[in-house]
Amino acid sequence: MNENRKQLIHLTVNGEVQSVAVESHWTLSRVLRNDCGHTGLKEACGEGACGACTVLIDGVAVPSCMVLAVEQEGKSIETVEGLSKNGVLHPIQEAWLEEYGAQCGFCSPGMIMSTKALLAKNPDPTEDEIKEALGGNICICNNYEHIINAVRSAAKKMREKA
Amino acid sequence: MAELTAIGKSVRQKDGRARVTGEAKYYADFILPGMLQIRILRSPLPAATILSMDTAEAEAYPGVHLVMTHLNFPKAFRKELYYVGDLVAAVVADDETIAEEAMHLIKVEYEKKKPILNMDDAMKDGARQVFDGVDNIQDWPFHAFLSDKDPETGLYKTKTPSDYNGFGDIEKGFAEADYIIEQNHLKYAYCKSPAMEPRGCSADFDGNRLQVYTHSQGMHDEKLCLAQALGIPSSMVNYNAPYTGSSFGGKNAFPLDPNIASHYLVVAGFACLELRKPVHCPYSREEEMVSGWSRGSDTYVKIGFKKDGTLTTMDMIHRQETGAGGDKYPAKNAMLATGAVLYSHNCRHLRGKIQNVNTNRYPAAGWQGYGAPEGMFAVETTMDMAAYELGIDPVELRKMNCMRAGDIDAGWDPLSYISAIISSSGIRDCLDAGAEALDWKNTWRHPSEKTGRIRHGMGVAIFAMGAGRPGPGNSSEAMVKIYPDGSAALVCAVADIGQGQHTVQCQIVAEVLGLPYKKVGMVCHDTDSTPFATLVSNSCGTWIQGWATYEAALDAKQRLLKLAAAHMGVKAEELDMNEKGIFMTAAPDKGCTFAEAFGTRGHYGGLHEVTGYYVNNSPHPHGIHNGKPDEIYIPKEKGAQFISLDVDTETGMILNARVTMAQNVGKALNPKIVAGQLCTSRHGVDNAMLGNECVADKRNGWLMTANWVDYRHCTAMDCDVDPIVIEKPGDPTHPFGATACGEGAACPTLAAFSNAIYNAIGVRIIETPYTPERILRGLGKIEDKRRKK
Amino acid sequence: MRRFNHFNASTMENAVSLLNESEGPAYVIAGGSDLMGCLKDNLWIEAPERVVNLKTIPGLKYILVEDGDLHLGALATLTEIAESDTVKLQWPGLAEAARRTASPLLRNMGTIAGNICQENRCWYFRYPDKIGGRIDCVRKGGKRCLAVPGDHRFHSIFGAVNKCIAVNPSDTAPALVVLDATVKTTKREIPIDEFFTAEMGAQSTVLDRDEIVTEIVVPAPQAGPNSAFRKIAYRKSIDFALVNCAAALVIRDGKVESARICLNAVYNNPRRCEASEELLKGRELTEELAQEAGRLAVAEAKPLLQNGFKVQMAKTIVSDTLMDCI
């Protein structure tokens, strides 16, 4: 019954072009999770205050729960699911495993995407720069010590690879 | 013990890969075809009766499948409403927008009642009863007086019901004391029991089985309750809870109690059974915020000392808010802070009274410590006052008096035992380690020596917390399977809510079987596939499930060795196993492969798995002293926490807060997991310095802090934690000498903070949170004379 | 969230006519970091009928210096402003204000125009409809203010405007005020001192319903880049100010020639500290003088029962911010 309210948009999600019919008030997080099958993305506060839903839109980290899907026509979106390629983990994910970056793991998809944006801009961040860059991502398990180590170790791995 | 290969190593998280790739399925990630959405209409009033409801318009709204109220689903909804946000009705619709739109079409007529919105009002003479016929203040119904001390073991032999917990004669104790330190109205604010993932569930019914998808701290307990609440046989329900997006006690679901915050299960369960369609009932953050609060206490403490600082006598009255019901007795752990446990070494006379108080605020739930942080807050600030008054270093005063191994736990949990022997302590080591890390001896200064605008302060507090409880109901089972390819699987239901249980349990299996950790798999998806495990509360996983896992692995190993012995024509006792197969202990080059032991030839013939099984009805035999069942050991979480901070005396802000958290864990089964657990001290930091409390509008009962903007949790930038893990002395009640680690970290923080603030500015604040308002007022810097509270 | 109609504007004129054509309330959306929260909580008495997207209008996302003046396109994000070397060098108070706003994620989406047009954060005003229903207070067109008799620990210490004691929560507003910015709109140029008002119902600015900010112009510093911003908040990130303050000084020959000081989160509108500004004129800025300026800044404070602490904070932050300027 609501088909008539829907609008078709085209997104590139993790490199794959998708066409989705969305209602104007749907958030990007809702559409990615429910309509594009990217449930790796989490929603925890729904109001921009925790970063669990962080995705990269054209390379910029934003909370997808605060973004309208209709406004994303033609955008390129990266979620945590896009990081590993053919079962090979991204260095950030590897670092997360080594350093025990996840406790319950509910903040991890968002933290990892914020980390990706940080390291793209700043390949060798200091501890304070890491803390500041993750300043929009809450971890209720309070696993920040391990998370900061994981970001450091990921940075190192990525510098070595580059 | 032979050198450990898996235990004590920071192996990778068992299901870590799924968590970092996004493949891990938390409940909301089960998106079932044709799933309907449930939205809940919530009470605008804190206390009211529903007089009438008109749902016709909502029912007729296109896309709506069902409107649920107390009229058609009396087991899921009530006519009486007890808090703003209480459940009024639910709409099941094609999508969430339709459900929301229809929800607003429901017309409800309420009769308002006068709400009780704080503990003081609830306790006033003649106050309206929150629940008709139930006193607003209730005594803990299991108070008991202990007497008849066995001179040899120190254990008490007699337990008499009483109106308080205790032993000795406090009148006498105080009469003989040289110093008496007393504080009243120590108030730990009512705070939100947090979780990253808001609560909720999905349900699917195929006419035969009801599949429930949710998060859990104990899926079997929850399933049994849910089946009973829905009035269907337990065998009909399969409870799927493969991942939980954290829970610190708050998400323990108990659907049988209408006051507890697990209505989503009952609402979704009934909707699904009625419609025979999959349904999804997620709580938004705002709904989560009106479900499951904790802390919230008002405590009186009086402690008697000898001149030399020996603590002899203690009195405590601890009142705890339980809001509009919910978890009934979250307060009893406050007793852990008293001479019953934490100060059991010298305390000879004790009285401790526990009460809970109902209000029309949001229902209470458990949270990390379950009363212990409130008790520690009250007692450890009072101990700090004592240290200053007696002129004894705060660290030393604690070292003199804190519990030691062999002291008697006298009544922390009088349900299941009279008294018990504390199996290990190490608090004094923790005090030393923390003090050394901060160079306490050289840098500690009396507040009177502090000058300038920014003043530095250091505070300490110690703690003891349960680490699993012996006694009925606290049982867990495990099944360990060994396969012919030399891999193994642990099948059990212990919940991994972020605390690392799945990893640690697999480490135990790997250690016992001599297999690499990687070859041990974990099966813990739902109730259908697993045997019973008690819920993970009281940080009991390592202890209760740990024993079950250990014994099941041993059992499996014995069975396999027997098979190998038969194959090799030797005695099983002569054999051992490792990654490569089975070998003779005396001649490691002689042995057989797994396949040979199993006798398998491909799929034909032989055995395909060997299964070990154990049910641990705690206490495990190792938890019994001298083989006498009435002399049991009880393990504890324990340690010391130090806070170092600066106070800006002009703004009242706390700056540069740093936590040093030292805990004796006996044995760190996985050091990184343990360090991560110690960092949960930040939950205390949230409550101390981020201004968090339950702000309910004093006339209307609205929750003003119903989101994560107005209710704050630490970011990476706000506070650092230095974990110090101490591993001695190994605890005798655990196969690897471990105790527990999890809830302890949040217990001492509020006291240590208050003590550090006092140390910085000479102002003692005994009401949380430590807001700039309270600090500036303490410093005499708020001029407004009109203000009163 | 309720349904609404969404339009992508192609030009400013198009955006204005889309607003004008709307039958019910219409809002423009820039980054959306504030508007989305309002939509999700369904907090207005009349739900928005349409939302008009400005991000599809080309050429609004710039940071330029022309003749020494700073030109900020309406869609310039807070991240871009905070990280701009020019802004950091010439207008440090503004760069710092942007850097201290919200969180890195929100600064990536939040725009400068959205920041100064955001709705207030009074917790009664923002009460979500999901847990018992919206609260219709005076500011929304209802009858009463709930904060005065209720919990107002974070509210105004300088009295009410039209019975409302909500504070303006913006971090960049005080910085733009002390830098004497001009707000250019589709209709006019508004000096920043006249831009904010709590007189017009829910919104916090003088903008007409169909008026859109196109650019913000900040004049070149007269003597040197002597501006600063400070914020007191519980958290270092994701947190609104308990009190914030910006100051900009013109210093010649070691003396303050003129000063602009602005407190925010203390009153409905950003609040210039005129008496303190006067005090500084012609004098050398010392610690003592800064403290005196702080005292003067709160001389007229009228704290309520619960928020006296903000007076002390405001006093202190004024003197601290002044000292940061040199």
Ligand SMILES: Cc1cc2nc3c(=O)[nH]c(=O)nc-3n(C[C@H](O)[C@H](O)[C@H](O)COP(=O)(O)OP(=O)(O)OC[C@H]3O[C@@H](n4cnc5c(N)ncnc54)[C@H](O)[C@@H]3O)c2cc1C
């Ligand atoms: C968790 C959280 C924390 C936050 N913390 C802070 C903080 O610390 N400090 C702070 O200042 N803010 C904070 N904010 C508010 C917000 O993120 C910022 O104010 C941001 O700059 C708003 O910009 P935007 O582009 O996202 O605005 P939008 O949400 O797009 O718009 C906000 C309002 O301005 C109007 N508007 C937008 N652009 C224009 C224009 N060009 N002309 C006319 N009207 C316009 C919109 O109609 C809307 O009413 C926070 C928000 C959240 C969710």
Ligand code: SF4
């Ligand atoms: S302070 Fe203003 S916004 Fe808040 S309740 Fe009062 S009138 Fe409404």
Ligand code: FES
């Ligand atoms: S869920 Fe989007 S920021 Fe919290």
Ligand code: FES
């Ligand atoms: S790991 Fe649980 S929220 Fe971060």
